[in-house]
Amino acid sequence: MWYDQSVIYQIYPLGYVGAPSVNDGTTEHRILTIKEHIPHFKKLGINTIYFCPVFDSSTHGYDTADYSKIDCRLGTNEDFQSLCNELHKNNIRIILDGVFNHVGRDFFAFKDVQQNKYNSAYKDWFFINFDGNSQYNDGFYYEGWEGHYELVKLNLDHPDVKNYLFNCIRQWISEFKIDGLRLDVAYMLNKNFMRELRQLTQSINPEFFLVGEMIHGDYNSIVNNEMCHSATNYECYKGIYSSLNEMNMFEISYSLNRQFGSENWCLYTGKNMVSFIDNHDVTRIASALTTPQHLNLAFGLLFTMPGIPCVYYGSEWGIEGSKDKGDSDLRPAITKPVFNDLSQFIAKLSSIRTSNTTLAYGNLTNLHVTNHQYVFERAHEGKRIIVMLNASDSNYNLPIDLNLSTGTDLLTGKGITLSSPITLPPYSIQIIES
Numbered sequence: 001m002w003y004d005q006s007v008i009y010q011i012y013p014l015g016y017v018g019a020p021s022v023n024d025g026t027t028e029h030r031i032l033t034i035k036e037h038i039p040h041f042k043k044l045g046i047n048t049i050y051f052c053p054v055f056d057s058s059t060h061g062y063d064t065a066d067y068s069k070i071d072c073r074l075g076t077n078e079d080f081q082s083l084c085n086e087l088h089k090n091n092i093r094i095i096l097d098g099v100f101n102h103v104g105r106d107f108f109a110f111k112d113v114q115q116n117k118y119n120s121a122y123k124d125w126f127f128i129n130f131d132g133n134s135q136y137n138d139g140f141y142y143e144g145w146e147g148h149y150e151l152v153k154l155n156l157d158h159p160d161v162k163n164y165l166f167n168c169i170r171q172w173i174s175e176f177k178i179d180g181l182r183l184d185v186a187y188m189l190n191k192n193f194m195r196e197l198r199q200l201t202q203s204i205n206p207e208f209f210l211v212g213e214m215i216h217g218d219y220n221s222i223v224n225n226e227m228c229h230s231a232t233n234y235e236c237y238k239g240i241y242s243s244l245n246e247m248n249m250f251e252i253s254y255s256l257n258r259q260f261g262s263e264n265w266c267l268y269t270g271k272n273m274v275s276f277i278d279n280h281d282v283t284r285i286a287s288a289l290t291t292p293q294h295l296n297l298a299f300g301l302l303f304t305m306p307g308i309p310c311v312y313y314g315s316e317w318g319i320e321g322s323k324d325k326g327d328s329d330l331r332p333a334i335t336k337p338v339f340n341d342l343s344q345f346i347a348k349l350s351s352i353r354t355s356n357t358t359l360a361y362g363n364l365t366n367l368h369v370t371n372h373q374y375v376f377e378r379a380h381e382g383k384r385i386i387v388m389l390n391a392s393d394s395n396y397n398l399p400i401d402l403n404l405s406t407g408t409d410l411l412t413g414k415g416i417t418l419s420s421p422i423t424l425p426p427y428s429i430q431i432i433e434s
Contacts, residue, residue: 002093003180003209003229004272005360007303007350008310009046012280013054014061015331016313019073023058023065031074035086040337042090044316045350049087050095050182052280054080060327061097062184063104063150067168077175084176095209096172098181098197100165101189102144102151105136110152114138125161127153145185156190166200173204186212186222186231194227211274223271233273233307235259240277240301241285244294244391249374252301253366256376260306260364268306272360275307277315280331284312284321293427296345297389300429303349304378304387306364316343352410352431358383368400373424375400385410386432390424397421407434 013019017030031054041049053061056069070080084094103110109122117123117139118130132141135149145151154161172178181201183189189212201208212222214231222228236259239252259268277298278285285298295318303309317338321330353359362380369375372392378385386404390396398421409416410431424430 001207001209001229003048003308005354005357006048006093006308007046007353008048008050008095008274008308009041009044010050010052010276010279010310010312012052012061012313012331013074014052014071015280015328016334017074018333018335019071021059021328023056023071023073025072027072027076029075029079031070031079031083034083037334037337038086038090038092040339041092043339043347044311044343045347045354046311047091047354048093048095048179050310051097053097053099055099058104058106059150062099062102063106064099065104065106066108067165068171081176084178088177093179094176095180095182095211096176096178097184098169099184100154100156100193101185102153105150105152107152113140124158125155127155146188156193162193162196166197169197169200170204173201173208179205179207180209180211182232183210183212183228186228187214187217189222191222191227194222198227219268219271219273223268223273230272230274230308233259233275236273236305236307237276237278237282240298241288243374244298245288245290247371247391249369249371249389249391253369253374253376256305256364257366262363262365269363273307274310275302275305276310276312277302278312279310280312280327281323282330283323284315284319284330286315286318287320287322291391293393294391295342297391297427297429299342299346299349300387300389300431303346303353304359304385304431306362306378309349309353311346316346318342348411356385356410356433357381358385358433367402368398372396373398375402384434386430386434388422388424388428388430388432390426390428393426395426396424398424404432404434407432 054070055064056066056071057063070077109125112122113120127143129141134141143153210228211230212228215234219231223231236255239255243249243252317340358378358380362378365377367375367377373396374389376387406417410433
């Protein structure tokens with residue numbers, strides 16, 4: 001499918017366009033400025049954009065107030081439709097954040113419950129106990145998302161709730177021609193709802209992509225023929241930066257083999273999870289790494305390991321941001337994208353990734369692992385790609401025979417002859433096809 005050969009670019013729109021943190025009801029057409037950045041996306045090799053929440057909310061986007069209306073801080077539905085049309089004209093597909101587990105306190109149905117209490121026609125849309133009270137003194141208790149009571153948990157088993165959400169999704173597909181959804185907190189999302197969502201979207205578009213947010217647990221619990229096509233690979237996100245910081249490449253090699261190796265006990269072989277090294281919820285990779293020279297190596301792993309690579313906006317030119325400083329530090333405004341040496345390297349990786357089915361579908365075999373070095377193979381339909389990484393500050397002579405005398409260096413496009421032993425320069429990654 002198209003998504004298996006995608007390079008995804010994640011944008012947190014409210015931050016990207018510099019919208020105020022609280023919705024004051026004023027419409028500003030900020031989302032249209034993203035049109036000006038399409039040449040940057042194309043230069044980077046992006047063919048899919050994942051937009052974090054774009055629909056009407058009170059604050060950060062995940063407290064939805066209206067699923068049918070673009071947040072006025074971003075603009076209008078017509079503005080977003082115009083942006084989507086322009087992206088599609090440039091062969092860039094669109095994934096939206098599907099925030100279905102919970103809504104904000106300004107959601108119309110919840111406001112009706114606040115006003116009419118037990119007599120509200122919407123009281124069963126939520127998990128409410130009229131014998132209790134909330135911290136907001138609503139006169140009733142309700143279930144929030146993981147203890148966050150500004151986020152009101154929806155009853156996704158209720159047919160009216162499902163009909164409401166499914167009609168909104170039909171609108172998004174019709175109005176904005178979206179190509180997929182990322183399901184927020186899919187690790188706790190109602191599984192029957194996900195099954196019906198899969199049926200709905202595939203009935204409209206058989207190539208519609210569903211990816212679930214999985215922070216922990218068995219990804220197979222939602223990635224299957226009935227629910228999602230993919231999940232966010234948090235295990236390898238942690239494994240990449242941790243392996244480099246601790247100079248322990250055994251961690252990421254173990255995770256990759258555990259997930260995608262050839263043994264029959266490997267968990268996700270043949271499935272493409274969404275790979276990332278940072279996002280809107282975690283410290284940016286440029287801040288997470290203790291050795292700046294490891295930045296290229298982190299991106300190199302992201303693009304050559306099994307999975308669908310996803311780049312968080314701004315990280316392609318090394319923006320820093322720490323979770324310790326709050327979400328705003330991770331979600332800055334962008335007036336003009338930067339294209340530097342790191343960006344150029346990522347653009348090359350994007351080209352390699354989208355033009356090689358071996359990296360999209362190939363098996364993974366670990367060939368050599370030390371604390372500082374990692375060599376693995378991706379193989380598909382008779383083709384091999386060898387990835388050789390040296391995180392050390394000195395040369396390393398590879399002590400194994402790769403059964404490879406000639407090949408193509410995919411980063412330079414040049415044919416090469418490999419003599420034994422192969423020397424890996426310090427802080428280097430090589431991607432060799434044979």
